[in-house]
Amino acid sequence: MKVLSMILAGFVVGYAIGDIRPFDSLLSSTAEFGSLATIVNGLTVLALTACLTSVALARSSARGVLVVAIGAVLVVLFRTVGMVTGMFGDWAGAVGAGALLGASAVLAGRHRGAQASLAVAAIGAGLLGTALDALLQVDDGPVFVWDVVGAEDAVVPERAIIMVIAALGAALSLFMAHRDVALQSHETRRTLLVGLPLPVAAGVLSWFAGGHDSGDAVWLGALAGMAVLAVVAAFAFPGRDGRVLLVLFASATIGSMGFAVEDSLQLAVSAALLVVGAGIGYRWPQVYVGLGGLLVVAGAALIEGYVALPPVSQFALPFVVAYALVSTLSTAPGSLSVALPALFTMTLPVTVYAASYQPGLSLSSDNAVATRTSEPDHLVLSVAGLVVVAVVTVACAVLMRRPAVVSGSS
Structure with a gap:
């Protein structure tokens, strides 16, 4: 029941992330940065809230944490x-x-199994949730009736029904599994030290890289800054906890948003590979094997741009990311809450658009037209991803020399 509650809670979080619309992959051939985003966007707010909540509840009773969790489920619903x-x-x-x-x-x-369930469910729903919505809304798919009153309401019927089922299941399972559990306190100072500035600084770098007049040099500089930011944050965590952040950052860099999903079969395969990779990582955790897999995927992405190969890297990515992530667990609860959003917040836009205006039919209004102004080529993207994964691998090797921390204190 504890694992089930984490799966459902993670699904609700991930599905909500999908609704916020994270950035596209750095390596996806179809990646498009549709509109310039402000520094403080929904993903940044989510990351900051997760950090603050884990710190505020570090020494609370299980019942108090349950009240917050179930209340949050209802808000998302x-x-x-x-x-x-x-x-x-x-x-x-x-x-x-x-x-x-x-x-x-x-x-x-x-609890390693609970942490793995929460992480994989949140990441899977965050990356595949939008694809699931698109498949449910195709003309030959199931049709649901959902009447909503109000001009401001923009409700996707399929998403609403799925979320109702998931949220109710999450609320019930959370209560059943944790109502009588004794919680252990965890590190709070370092959680705040890393968790508050990290998403904001990442948002600033993404903002620079997304400028309509930015060139490859600015984009590469932003990526280098993001890598430095991830490494510094990882070493600020106690013990080996920073490995989770590094693995997720490397996954975001080589294209973790680019799961190949065009039909129901590909969606099922991607989800299955995610689960299988997590299961193998749970049973046979090998951090270096997982990092080596990320290097292989990054190298394959580089080769695919110049050799006619099947898009193996896109299908291998869910498996490798899940395996590498679960192999780094367990970690402190605060560290986990800070690291998980990094997969979505520590990404850079690939295609940059600038809004130009053309006269419309009405004399009092103009039509905005988005025009592509810059886009790093495939070689730049692939080599940059390969270098970042290599740097992350070295950083993880250094972190492995640290003694593991069983519990933290503030």
């Missing part, structure tokens, strides 16, 4: 079904998902 709309709804959804992630990490404690 209300946002999804259109009961909380507009900008307030956007903020509520991001804060609710972040609070659920932080509370779930605390409830998972250092």
Whole structure:
């Protein structure tokens, strides 16, 4: 029941992340950065909230953490079904998902199976949730009826129904599994030290890289800055906890948003590979094997740009990412709550668009037209990804020399 509760809670978090629309992959051939985003976007709010929630609940009772977790589930649910709309709804959804992630990490404690379930479910739903929505909305797919009153409501019926089922299951399983559990306190100072500046600084770098007049040099500089940021943050965590952050950052760099999903079969294969990779990583954890797999995927992505090969790297990626991630667990609850959003916050836009305006039919309004202004070529993207994964591998090797930390203190 503890593992099931984490799976459902992670799914709710990940599905909410999919609704916030994370950036596209750095290596995906179809990646497009549709519009310039502000530094403080929904993913940043989610990451900050997860950090603050895990720290605030570090010494709370299980019942207190449960109240926060179930309340956060309901907030995400209300946002999804259109009961909380507009900008307030956007903020509520991001804060609710972040609070659920932080509370779930605390409830998972250092139980390796619970942490792996939460992480894989959140990542899987975050990466594949949008693809699931698209498949459910095709013309020949199932049709659901969902009447919502109000011009501001933009509810996707399929997403709403899925979220209702998942949220109710998460709330019930969380209560059943953790109502009588004794929680252990964990490190709080370092969680704040890393968790608060990390997503904001990553957002600033992404903002620079996404400027409509930025060239390859600016983009590569932003990526180098992101790598430095990830390494420094990883070493600021106690013991070996920073490995989780490094693995997720490397995954984001080589294209973890680029799972190949075009039909239901590919969606099922991607999800299955994610689960299988996590299962093998749980049973036979080998950190260096996982990092080696990421290097192989990055190298394959480089070769695929010049040799006619099947897109093996896109299908191997879910398996390798899940294996590498689970191999680095367990970690402190606070470290987990900070590291998981990094897969979505520590990415850079690939294709940069600038909005130009052309006169419309009405004399009082203009039509905005997005035009592509810059895009690093495949060689730049692939080599950069390969270098970053190599740097992360070296950093993880250094972290492995540290003694493991069983419990933290503030």
